[in-house]
Amino acid sequence: MSNKSYLSVYAKSFSWAGFFLPKETLEKCSALYDFCRIADNIADDDDKIENKVKKFDQFENDFNQKNFDNPIIKNMWNLVEEFNISSKIVQDLLIGIKSDIKDLVRLDSKKDLLIYSYRVAGTVGLMMAKILKVNKQSSLKSAIDLGIAMQLTNISRDVMEDSKNNRFYIEKNFEKISSTIYLADTFYENSYYSIKDIPISFRFSILVARRIYRKIGYKILNKKNLEDYENSGKIYVSNTEKILETFLSIFDLIKLSLSYKRDDQIQHNHNLISEEINLNERI
Numbered sequence: 646m647s648n649k650s651y652l653s654v655y656a657k658s659f660s661w662a663g664f665f666l667p668k669e670t671l672e673k674c675s676a677l678y679d680f681c682r683i684a685d686n687i688a689d690d691d692d693k694i695e696n697k698v699k700k701f702d703q704f705e706n707d708f709n710q711k712n713f714d715n716p717i718i719k720n721m722w723n724l725v726e727e728f729n730i731s732s733k734i735v736q737d738l739l740i741g742i743k744s745d746i747k748d749l750v751r752l753d754s755k756k757d758l759l760i761y762s763y764r765v766a767g768t769v770g771l772m773m774a775k776i777l778k779v780n781k782q783s784s785l786k787s788a789i790d791l792g793i794a795m796q797l798t799n800i801s802r803d804v805m806e807d808s809k810n811n812r813f814y815i816e817k818n819f820e821k822i823s824s825t826i827y828l829a830d831t832f833y834e835n836s837y838y839s840i841k842d843i844p845i846s847f848r849f850s851i852l853v854a855r856r857i858y859r860k861i862g863y864k865i866l867n868k869k870n871l872e873d874y875e876n877s878g879k880i881y882v883s884n885t886e887k888i889l890e891t892f893l894s895i896f897d898l899i900k901l902s903l904s905y906k907r908d909d910q911i912q913h914n915h916n917l918i919s920e921e922i923n924l925n926e927r928i
Contacts, residue, residue, distance in 0.1 A: 662854035741765035766796035787839030794832035
């Protein structure tokens with residue numbers, strides 16, 4: 646494990662898409678992912694809640710105090726400074742992850758679901774976009790959308806596993822799982838046209854990641870009912886399917902280059918999030 650980044654170990658879809666990024670950029674994206682995954686691992690470890698809270702507070706304090714003895718913290722601060730990433734975005738991420746360190750996690754509304762998804766994944770989309778040198782405000786909002794879409798996909802896929810850990814982000818019925826996939830789809834759609842604002846050398850990689858993750862949602866919908874969903878185990882995209890989705894991403898790239906739709910015409914679905922979080926301050 647020591648010679649592998651967390652990106653390649655935990656995020657096979659991202660690692661696949663990262664193959665199409667320049668090496669230096671992939672290393673920076675990987676440094677971001679390492680930071681996120683270390684924080685996430687503390688929340689997910691099989692340990693007592695009080696121990697996890699203590700470890701997480703230490704990690705958060707190390708970040709705030711710039712403890713550069715920890716290479717993960719040092720690499721993250723290098724990104725923050727190089728790409729002018731607001732510390733509020735990092736704090737949003739840490740608040741989101743820390744909210745999982747409880748005996749029981751239950752989200753009671755669409756607003757709670759979207760705010761949680763922004764914190765744990767929309768933030769990552771936003772920071773990733775900054776690393777990919779996206780500067781336009783409307784495009785950065787679309788990067789948030791892609792992160793939220795992917796998190797909603799994760800939540801829809803992991804309902805059974807999460808429920809065993811007393812985490813109930815959505816209700817455990819197929820109707821609710823399906824409606825969450827459809828909600829994710831609106832965020833996938835809103836992320837598309839802004840990909841044109843990403844430098845050409847990075848663009849294809851994001852289209853591939855978007856397609857592969859979206860495919861997970863479609864595979865969930867194909868299960869038709871909760872029994873089939875439960876019996877299927879963890880739903881993932883096979884290597885053969887990844888090759889097909891990568892090939893189809895070429896057509897996404899062509900369609901995007903021929904499109905005249907401007908991303909500043911997109912109506913972002915951020916109203917519920919904005920009731921609690923000022924996204925313009927983060928962007």
